[in-house]
Amino acid sequence: MKWCLPPGAAARMMPRLWPAAAGLAAAALALTACGAPAAPAAPAARTASARTTTHEIHVGPRTRSYVQISPLRPGAGPVPVIVMLSGIHAPVGTEMARDGLLGLASTGRAELIYPVGVNKSWNAIGCCGTANRKHVDDVGFLRALAPRLDPGRTRPIYLAGYSNGGRLVYRVLCTDPGLFTGYEVIKAMPEPGCVVSKPVSILQIDSTDDRGVPLKPGEHGRESPPATTEMARLRRVGQCRASATSGKGGPVQVTTWTRCRQGTRITFAVYQGGGHSWPTGGGGTTPAATLMSDFAGAAGTGQHSTGQHSTGQHSTAATAGQHGGTSAGHQGSGPAASK
Secondary structure, eight states: OBOOOOTTHHHHHGGGSOGGGHHHHHHHHHTTSTTOBOOTTOOOEEOSSEEEEEEEEEETTEEEEEEEEEESSOOSSOOOEEEEEOOTTOOHHHHHHHHOOHHHHHTTSOEEEEEOOTTSOOOOSSOOHHHHHTTOOHHHHHHHHHHHHOTTOOSOEEEEEETHHHHHHHHHHHHOGGGSSEEEEESOOOOTTOOOOSOOOEEEEEETTOSSSOSSTTSOOSSSSOHHHHHHHHHHHHTOOEEEEEEOSSSEEEEEEESOGGGOOEEEEEESSOTTBOOOOBTTBOOHHHHHHHHHTTTSOOOOOOOTTOSSOOOOOOOOSOOOOOOSSOTTOSOBOOO
16 A cells, blocks of 8 residues: 655645654654555664554455554553544545644653555545445454554553544444543544444544534534534443533633543543644644543553453553643644545
């Protein structure tokens, strides 16, 4: 499989990245240059703080690929893994450049995995793009990937997705919720017929004016149900008994429900404005990357959910310093995915 970016695209992306992760992103974006092969034996790209490699895995008749970004100096305790599914039409390099997560690897707080979609799309069964039209088994891909990343189940692994990638996250939640420790969905809702029936730990990120994902019943949007409706249903499934609400980092409201069944928890973050774009933060606004880091326990809080993937309680990386991976610019300024 070949990953392509237009000539000069990698260079144009560099100024938008957190400075400490710029070298890491350059190595990763080089993997997406036109004509660059994706092979498991590809030489590792090294920076002062992380190692980037590409891998292949056979799933049915297809050979699938993913990029792995591992800290060279991980923090104390089991370091969380975040598997990030891109929005539609976004090559791996584009997703790395906009999501702001690279700083987590460069500071030893998380390992990052970027699976590669078929023609830059994911099959959430009902959506989207080439992967849906060709009935690609993307759930099977993730089922094969999870045990490869942590064969001994010693680390928490979080599946995250934006837009089309978020819809695939929900498909996994509906079909195999114990596959990962927890889940992070950015601006996406489940496809019709996809119903989460077991308690899960999930971070859901939305905005007040997303034309793709309506926030409340009666608001316009292509996806259904509205975000508030889905979150209420997930709380009922989890029988969550306590909540705490705080305004965090400017115009983003974060609500967390704790004491849910099976040790799970639910966090719902709503940005004021930003449409369907990735919440890059800046200007006093907390970026999505920081919310994701906090939820996965990658910020040194020592807390994360206990999912079926985990065999017990884990501590997380404790690294001093500020949150990494925050892109410059204001909320909603990043590239948008249409589905």
